[in-house]
Amino acid sequence: MGWLSRPATETQITHGRRLWLYAVAVLVMAFLVLPTLIVVPMSFSGSQYLEFPPREWSLRWYRTYLASPEWMQATWTSLKAGVLTMLVATPLGTLAAYGLFTARVGLGRLVFALLVTPIIVPVILVGIGVFYAYVQLKLVNTLAGIVLAHAMLAVPIVLMIVTAALKSHDMSQEMVARSLGASRLRAFLLVTLPQIRFSVATSAVLAFLTSFDEVIVALFVSGGPNSTLTRSMFNALRDQIDPTIAAISTIMILVSSLLLAVAQTVGQPRRPAVK
């Protein structure tokens, strides 16, 4: 009662008059999150089939997952692909962002636009195109092929995040550093990189997740011993409906959320203490 009539903003609008807004916000969040979270209880089911809510509880599907050599190999492939994608895409995207930002040439906008097309073009088209190219290059079903394709999808993300960081960075600091005796490389490493490191770290996490969560391109170019986890899950869903999928999904949700949480907390530059 008291809370409802208290002002929510500087303009004296009360919480009571804001109730509809809070309700909409809760609904939107529920719509975004619940479909994902529904697999969590399903993964702890003791039954043979995917069911919600589960009638009995058990960890058997987690045991099945951990005991399966196929699932373990797919997981290992996905982790390798994710880490390698991160290691390829983060430096490349950062260099591209830096180069395009400092060069300020007319072609820069065009190059920027070209570099971000992979996330604008429907991924299915990317998958088909990459597949045909890989048939020629004999890269189908290889780890290198997956990493290259995923790096193509991750570079635009790194590029955009690092460009945003550079926009709020005072580039005259680099000029000062150079006038004080630093080569361009050292000026970047000693002055600019330390100040955009949080954005670079965030983009690295997102590059990893871009690969780790990706399924469409993986369907085209990963297979055999180099099947990614997502690809194997997709196959499993088609062949037999099995709660193992729910268990793996739950683990993936956990990994992704944790990584994003880490990126969020580490990615926030320390605010100067208010005196």
Added chain:
Amino acid sequence: MARGAALPITIRQVTKTYGRIHALDHVDLDIQSGEFLTLLGPSGSGKTTLLMVLAGFTRPDHGSLRFGEDEVIRRPPHKRDVGMVFQNYALFPHMDVAGNVGFPLRLRGVPRAEAERRIEAALDLVQLGGYGGRRVDQLSGGQRQRVALARAIVFEPRILLMDEPLSALDKQLRERMQIELRRLHDRLGMTTVYVTHDQREALTMSDRIAVIQGGGIMQLDTPRRIYEQPANRFVAEFIGESSFLPVERDGAGFRYGAHILRIAAPPPEADGHLLMVRPERLRLVAADEPGEDNHFPATVEDVVYQGDSVLVQAVLADGIRIAVRTAPTADAVPVEGAAVTLALSPADTVVIADR
């Protein structure tokens, strides 16, 4: 800090074009060893471009630039060994004050103990002794400026470049820093090139001023000569207040209307000439005052009280407006509409080139 040997700077035929615009147009300039030289000009005049050429951030289309005997036109900025202070200070926020000041020493591999000693000496020099551990965001604008300065001189460069370093400070602090910068220069003795659009700053600090306009040097002279004998109308208008009266050649001399001017210094050769009158050099006198001064009868149009002085707008017989600055003492201030006589001594009667 040790007094490093200063270097002279020789600029020859330096030209830089951006599209069709000549940012620098065949600039020749000799800056003497240990000199405090100011590049003064309006925005877009080319003064900052010239400084960037000196620093190595702008490569001119052609021309030669020597520090001492060395040609440096192709040398990258980090190998030129010049200290530079930027307009926005550009301190490194991820380092503390000592980290900022010590940055050039770190790049040069100066041992830790010596670096610490030199950092402290540089901070003392800019009156920030003991501030080494402060974070940059804890400093006021004036203190940041001093840190930027300490960082630019700690490695004892023989040339110091400054790009409007005081423009972000308020007026009082700016005037104090002008004196301090000049003292620091005299103590360290490095060749200093200072860019500003503030004519008073240039007059206060410089050994010589290069007035720049349209990518060229209009006049290179001491502050006094620049103010009292400007080369042309642009320089006269840019520096200080002035009124201009049309003059005509009369034999060897010049006349304004029917009045033959008494002039102390011979005017420069030019196609057209103007009489430049500084408001504070005019005196209000009785019409029949004897002497050598040039007299101009006028009518007072407007009197503006400005605290330390009174600005009188008067109209000459031919309708030309002229400004007179006079002391605000009661007997010296005329009333609006009064007929007055303006006197100008021959030394202050300066005929300049129209263009």
